[in-house]
Amino acid sequence: MDNNNDLNVARQGFEGSLNKLQSDILLLGDLVIQAIKKSIHSLKTRNIEESEEVIKDDDNIDELETQIQVLCVELIRKEAPLASDLRRIVSALQIVDELERIGDYAEGIAKISVTMGKLIPINELVLIPKMAESSVNMLSRSLESYTLRDFSTCSNILEELRAKDKEINAMHKQVQKELLNTIKHDSAEGGEQATYLMWAAHNLERIADRSKNIAERSLFQVTGEIN
Amino acid sequence: MQKIDNQSITSSGSDENIIKFDQSNNILQCENLSVNYGETIAIQKVSMGIPRNSIVSLIGPSGCGKSTLLRCFNRMNDLIPQAKVEGSVKFFQNEIYSDKVDPTEIRFKIGMVFQRPNPFPKSIYENIAFGPKINGLTDNLDEVVETSLRRAAVWDEVKDRLNESALSISGGQQQRICIARALAVNPQVILMDEPASALDPISTQSIEDLIVELSSEVTILIVTHNMQQATRISDYAAFMLSGEDRIGRLIEYGTNEQIFGNPRDNRTEAYVTGRIG
Numbered sequence: 356m357d358n359n360n361d362l363n364v365a366r367q368g369f370e371g372s373l374n375k376l377q378s379d380i381l382l383l384g385d386l387v388i389q390a391i392k393k394s395i396h397s398l399k400t401r402n403i404e405e406s407e408e409v410i411k412d413d414d415n416i417d418e419l420e421t422q423i424q425v426l427c428v429e430l431i432r433k434e435a436p437l438a439s440d441l442r443r444i445v446s447a448l449q450i451v452d453e454l455e456r457i458g459d460y461a462e463g464i465a466k467i468s469v470t471m472g473k474l475i476p477i478n479e480l481v482l483i484p485k486m487a488e489s490s491v492n493m494l495s496r497s498l499e500s501y502t503l504r505d506f507s508t509c510s511n512i513l514e515e516l517r518a519k520d521k522e523i524n525a526m527h528k529q530v531q532k533e534l535l536n537t538i539k540h541d542s543a544e545g546g547e548q549a550t551y552l553m554w555a556a557h558n559l560e561r562i563a564d565r566s567k568n569i570a571e572r573s574l575f576q577v578t579g580e581i582n
Numbered sequence: 583m584q585k586i587d588n589q590s591i592t593s594s595g596s597d598e599n600i601i602k603f604d605q606s607n608n609i610l611q612c613e614n615l616s617v618n619y620g621e622t623i624a625i626q627k628v629s630m631g632i633p634r635n636s637i638v639s640l641i642g643p644s645g646c647g648k649s650t651l652l653r654c655f656n657r658m659n660d661l662i663p664q665a666k667v668e669g670s671v672k673f674f675q676n677e678i679y680s681d682k683v684d685p686t687e688i689r690f691k692i693g694m695v696f697q698r699p700n701p702f703p704k705s706i707y708e709n710i711a712f713g714p715k716i717n718g719l720t721d722n723l724d725e726v727v728e729t730s731l732r733r734a735a736v737w738d739e740v741k742d743r744l745n746e747s748a749l750s751i752s753g754g755q756q757q758r759i760c761i762a763r764a765l766a767v768n769p770q771v772i773l774m775d776e777p778a779s780a781l782d783p784i785s786t787q788s789i790e791d792l793i794v795e796l797s798s799e800v801t802i803l804i805v806t807h808n809m810q811q812a813t814r815i816s817d818y819a820a821f822m823l824s825g826e827d828r829i830g831r832l833i834e835y836g837t838n839e840q841i842f843g844n845p846r847d848n849r850t851e852a853y854v855t856g857r858i859g
Contacts, residue, residue, distance in 0.1 A: 366855075366856050366857065369856075434856075435809070435810055436855070437809060437813065437842045437843075437854045437855055438842060438843060438844060438845055438850075438851050438854045438855050439844075439851060439855060440855045441842075441843070442843075442844070578844065579843045579844035
């Protein structure tokens with residue numbers, strides 16, 4: 356080495372691209388969170404226009420996912436990343452996939468809402484919006500973990516999300532039980548509506564699972580260990 | 583990006599960042615190995631073991647002492663005036679710097695391949711037969727030449743040109759002839775100092791394939807500046823760095839997965855990710 360004062364010579368272009376990768380993922384995460392919130396709001400308020408917006412906006416999520424994947428492939432091709440750089444790009448590819456699928460679940464809820472059309476609500480939705488709120492919180496926390504890249508924070512968040520995931524699973528079971536009861540005892544129209552709502556709850560349960568996956572990918576970013 | 587201060591670059595790696603092997607399985611082992619060229623200390627207190635039949639890469643910025651360390655393992659530094667080696671280097675647990683050891687004999691057992699192919703200005707056949715002849719092995723020379731060229735994966739390309747000058751063939755072929763020449767005396771270790779850095783991608787690939795194939799019977803220690811190459815072929819990698827004092831030190835030595843996937847020392851991380859060097 357000619358000059359040790361230059362030890363911290365950065366690959367500035369690469370560093371900039373890695374930062375852009377992170378901000379793009381956070382932007383995608385934000386779009387997905389908005390999609391979940393809107394899909395549940397539209398389901399609860401029976402606002403078909405809002406549901407249709409969620410369906411339309413899913414194209415933006417898909418497009419951003421593709422852009423991020425292209426950036427990752429380009430960085431691998433151009434920069435031959437190793438160590439922490441490689442882990443960042445690999446985890447980005449995994450996280451972007453999880454986010455896109457979460458976006459699909461939100462779109463799915465919006466489609467359920469559109470399919471339900473003008474069906475009169477069997478009763479006020481309580482547990483499903485609660486599940487949605489918890490899922491959104493889990494997703495936000497997983498993205499926080501992705502950004503922080505610190506072993507103890509990422510481990511703690513993962514533990515926290517594992518516990519929350521169990522809570523959401525329990526809520527999901529409760530929703531299923533109540534809706535099955537409706538299917539058994541209510542009118543045909545009520546049964547039809549309950550079937551749709553069971554799918555919405557299923558989607559929320561999957562959103563929680565995938566948020567937990569994001570926290571796992573975020574921890575991989577730090578440890579390099581694949582579990 | 584992590585910050586590395588000047589103090590941290592003048593210290594060796596933490597002992598726990600240097601992988602330890604069962605010494606009975608180490609074909610080579612150095613302890614507190616230092617080399618001076620006159621007043622200049624090139625490397626200081628390097629301790630590491632090389633397990634039998636492994637491929638170990640030595641990586642680090644130019645001037646960090648990789649080639650100096652490599653040359654210690656077959657006493658090539660003896661040929662450099664003013665070079666003084668301190669510490670211990672054991673080959674199968676026998677000290678190679680003992681007065682009783684003949685360096686030439688050591689160099690047959692621990693062969694070397696250099697950055698630029700350096701065949702003798704003789705025929706391909708004579709290049710390979712040279713070592714065995716010096717060792718008094720004149721029986722079955724044809725067989726030794728063929729076997730060595732086959733082991734170096736160059737037989738099919740040169741079998742009809744054995745009497746032509748080794749300088750008439752391509753650089754990639756010349757380098758494989760040099761490897762065959764080293765193999766002809768049945769070495770147990772081959773030291774390689776950037777063996778593919780002067781070669782095109784196809785020749786590089788064939789040298790890399792050859793290294794991996796040979797490792798089932800020969801231990802290989804290779805100096806390379808090519809991180810991807812080190813990642814592709816090595817079982818273990820050792821990272822060296824010289825500080826402001828220009829003394830080369832061993833910073834981290836571990837499995838390929840550790841060094842290129844998740845290094846423990848910030849300096850290794852900075853080097854393999856291209857932040858320093």
